[in-house]
Amino acid sequence: xxxxTQSPEALRLQEGESSSLNCSYTVSGLRGLFWYRQxxxxxxxxxxxxxxxxxxxxxxxxxxxxxxxxxFLHITAPKPExxxxxxxxxxxxxxxxxxxxxxxxLTVIP
Amino acid sequence: xxxxxxxxxxxxxxxxxxxxxxxEQNLNHDAMYWYRQxxxxxxxxxxxxQIVNDFQKGDxxxxxxxxxxxxxxxxxxxxxxxxxxxxxxxxxSSDYYGYTFGSGxxxxxx
Numbered sequence: 001x002x003x004x005t006q007s008p009e010a011l012r013l014q015e016g017e018s019s020s021l022n023c024s025y026t027v028s029g030l031r032g033l034f035w036y037r038q039x040x041x042x043x044x045x046x047x048x049x050x051x052x053x054x055x056x057x058x059x060x061x062x063x064x065x066x067x068x069x070x071x072f073l074h075i076t077a078p079k080p081e082x083x084x085x086x087x088x089x090x091x092x093x094x095x096x097x098x099x100x101x102x103x104x105x106l107t108v109i110p
Numbered sequence: 111x112x113x114x115x116x117x118x119x120x121x122x123x124x125x126x127x128x129x130x131x132x133x134e135q136n137l138n139h140d141a142m143y144w145y146r147q148x149x150x151x152x153x154x155x156x157x158x159x160q161i162v163n164d165f166q167k168g169d170x171x172x173x174x175x176x177x178x179x180x181x182x183x184x185x186x187x188x189x190x191x192x193x194x195x196x197x198x199x200x201x202x203s204s205d206y207y208g209y210t211f212g213s214g215x216x217x218x219x220x
Contacts, residue, residue, distance in 0.1 A: 043211035102152035
């Protein structure tokens with residue numbers, strides 16, 4: 001069964017304190033792993049797509065990496081505006097449907 | 111600009127009423143989806159449609175109905191059979207590159 005697990009559920013960081021969010025997955029043939037950011041009361045906003053193990057993508061203070069079993073979203077020197085819920089999703093080779101994790105709620109304290 | 115428009119942003123339903131949530135996209139995507147989001151439970155798939163005039167039940171379809179008469183539109187009706195409809199509802203569409211989400215509708219039973 002295709003499955004996505006995110007950890008931790010919640011993370012509180014001081015401004016400038018770097019950390020990583022984890023997304024572990026089991027899927028019958030990975031077609032893509034996706035990271036989204038969601039602010040309260042809004043729809044998820046696309047961040048990155050990773051397609052194969054070893055791939056890395058960066059955007060400002062965020063860097064996403066992928067292995068055969070998990071993905072990490074590294075946050076370097078976070079700022080309060082990085083506070084949000086970060087969602088991970090995988091797409092299998094069969095079908096268009098995404099499988100979402102339950103998200104990590106990040107709070108960055110000034 | 112291409113995107114997905116959900117309306118209304120806030121919706122209040124009385125007991126026993128049916129209500130319809132609107133979702134329109136101009137991205138020319140074939141596939142569209144409806145998700146329900148509750149605190150701590152992540153995104154749960156209600157219905158999805160891969161093509162006009164065809165749709166499939168997701169994990170929590172009971173008490174909901176959809177139609178797909180046009181490629182651009184995928185409305186969701188929350189029927190009186192849905193006993194706990196208070197939630198945040200997200201519409202999405204997808205192509206090969208990933209999902210695009212709408213801004214969501216918050217439905218509250220009064």
